[in-house]
Amino acid sequence: MSTGIGVTHEELRSGVRELCSRFSDEYWRDVDRREAYPEEFVSALTEAGWLAALIPESYGGSGLSISEAAVILEEIQRSGANAAACHAQMYIMGTLLRHGSDEQKQEWLPKIASGQLRLQAFGVTEPDAGLDTTQIRTRARRDGESYVISGQKIWTSRARQSDLMLLLARTSAPDEEHGRTFGLSTFLVDLREAPEEQLRIVPIETMINHNTNEVFIDELVVPAENRIGEEGMGFWYILDGMNAERILIAAECIGDGRWFIDRATRHARDRVVFGRPIGSNQGVAFPLAWAHARIEAADLMRRHAAELYESGQKAAAEANMAKLLAADASWQAANACIDTYGGLGFAREYDVERKFRETRLYQVAPVSTNMVLAFLAQNVLKLPRSY
Numbered sequence: 001m002s003t004g005i006g007v008t009h010e011e012l013r014s015g016v017r018e019l020c021s022r023f024s025d026e027y028w029r030d031v032d033r034r035e036a037y038p039e040e041f042v043s044a045l046t047e048a049g050w051l052a053a054l055i056p057e058s059y060g061g062s063g064l065s066i067s068e069a070a071v072i073l074e075e076i077q078r079s080g081a082n083a084a085a086c087h088a089q090m091y092i093m094g095t096l097l098r099h100g101s102d103e104q105k106q107e108w109l110p111k112i113a114s115g116q117l118r119l120q121a122f123g124v125t126e127p128d129a130g131l132d133t134t135q136i137r138t139r140a141r142r143d144g145e146s147y148v149i150s151g152q153k154i155w156t157s158r159a160r161q162s163d164l165m166l167l168l169a170r171t172s173a174p175d176e177e178h179g180r181t182f183g184l185s186t187f188l189v190d191l192r193e194a195p196e197e198q199l200r201i202v203p204i205e206t207m208i209n210h211n212t213n214e215v216f217i218d219e220l221v222v223p224a225e226n227r228i229g230e231e232g233m234g235f236w237y238i239l240d241g242m243n244a245e246r247i248l249i250a251a252e253c254i255g256d257g258r259w260f261i262d263r264a265t266r267h268a269r270d271r272v273v274f275g276r277p278i279g280s281n282q283g284v285a286f287p288l289a290w291a292h293a294r295i296e297a298a299d300l301m302r303r304h305a306a307e308l309y310e311s312g313q314k315a316a317a318e319a320n321m322a323k324l325l326a327a328d329a330s331w332q333a334a335n336a337c338i339d340t341y342g343g344l345g346f347a348r349e350y351d352v353e354r355k356f357r358e359t360r361l362y363q364v365a366p367v368s369t370n371m372v373l374a375f376l377a378q379n380v381l382k383l384p385r386s387y
């Protein structure tokens with residue numbers, strides 16, 4: 001398949017593969033052990049232009065499609081790397097691209113595309129609101145030419161490695177006329193300029209190396225010109241980006257799934273017990289065959305969702321199903337892989353346990369499996385709403 005700018009998916013894949021091959025299993029094991037940010041990897045991706053895939057050429061990006069961005073993320077995961085260190089830039093800048101003013105786009109997008117600025121942090125989730133985003137308590141109060149923001153975010157990943165953060169805050173109380181989804185606004189917060197008394201980032205220790213944080217915001221002054229789009233419409237702007245995010249996450253899961261199958265089948269052929277390769281036992285081979293079939297099916301749904309999205313058709317159901325099926329498939333593959341490795345699956349040096357932990361996240365974040373099922377039940381099957 002050829003892209004709009006004449007690059008085939010195969011060329012994209014081999015370009016990303018070549019870059020990823022410079023970052024060995026040892027590299028990823030080491031950053032995981034040190035809970036360090038894979039700075040060299042993210043810089044290399046940025047320099048190669050992969051992170052600017054979705055930024056239009058007129059702003060210095062590559063102007064690729066969602067299918068192509070998905071191929072990039074899939075190949076990163078398939079190589080054994082972890083795109084979570086940088087994938088958010090692809091989703092977040094969509095809000096700026098779709099809803100930002102011409103001045104904001106001119107100001108920020110070329111710098112993001114060139115790597116001069118990183119837009120990697122997305123401050124939506126709050127401790128007391130959970131998945132019910134309309135209940136967030138972070139407030140932004142208009143004060144002349146600025147907003148003054150106070151509140152707390154949780155799970156704001158990469159906030160310490162980002163120059164900019166897209167922040168969702170309430171600018172007006174929910175009212176009966178507009179409903180609870182109205183009154184939220186999106187802001188581009190320049191983290192470089194935020195004084196520590198006004199914005200404090202506290203890392204959270206997690207089971208994976210994800211560089212995620214709590215962010216405490218106390219009377220942070222943000223210029224009104226950094227509000228993206230109209231006041232009060234932020235919830236819809238975030239929702240707008242969800243289909244793209246679901247498709248990209250599905251691609252990451254598919255990449256993970258293929259990594260597990262590659263490793264597991266190799267091990268199943270090589271490891272000899274009871275005088276024969278363990279892969280000749282159907283108890284070992286069949287779970288891998290199942291997982292492979294699930295990954296391929298999820299891949300078809302992800303491609304279908306991307307096609308609908310790119311042709312401007314409704315893609316919410318398909319994008320959600322792609323994410324659901326792909327996250328499930330990668331988790332099945334992870335389990336089949338660790339079973340194939342037996343005890344060795346628990347040894348750090350084989351990387352299976354690291355990828356196993358990493359792929360588990362996709363059942364929970366950026367959206368939980370239950371929320372996807374609720375979306376399908378309510379919006380596709382027209383069952384009564386649960387919330």
Ligand SMILES: Cc1cc2nc3c(=O)[nH]c(=O)nc-3n(C[C@H](O)[C@H](O)[C@H](O)COP(=O)(O)OP(=O)(O)OC[C@H]3O[C@@H](n4cnc5c(N)ncnc54)[C@H](O)[C@@H]3O)c2cc1C
Nearest residue numbers: 122123124125130131155156157210365366367368370387
């Ligand atoms: C490592 C990591 C990185 C993250 N990065 C970011 C980030 O960069 N930016 C950001 O804003 N957020 C981020 N998140 C937050 C993530 O999006 C949320 O954790 C996720 O959406 C789930 O929300 P919650 O943890 O508040 O769960 P809760 O809302 O507390 O829900 C807990 C459980 O209850 C279930 N549940 C809740 N309500 C219902 C219902 N009505 N029906 C059925 N089940 C229900 C959920 O499915 C979930 O399993 C990250 C999370 C993690 C763990």
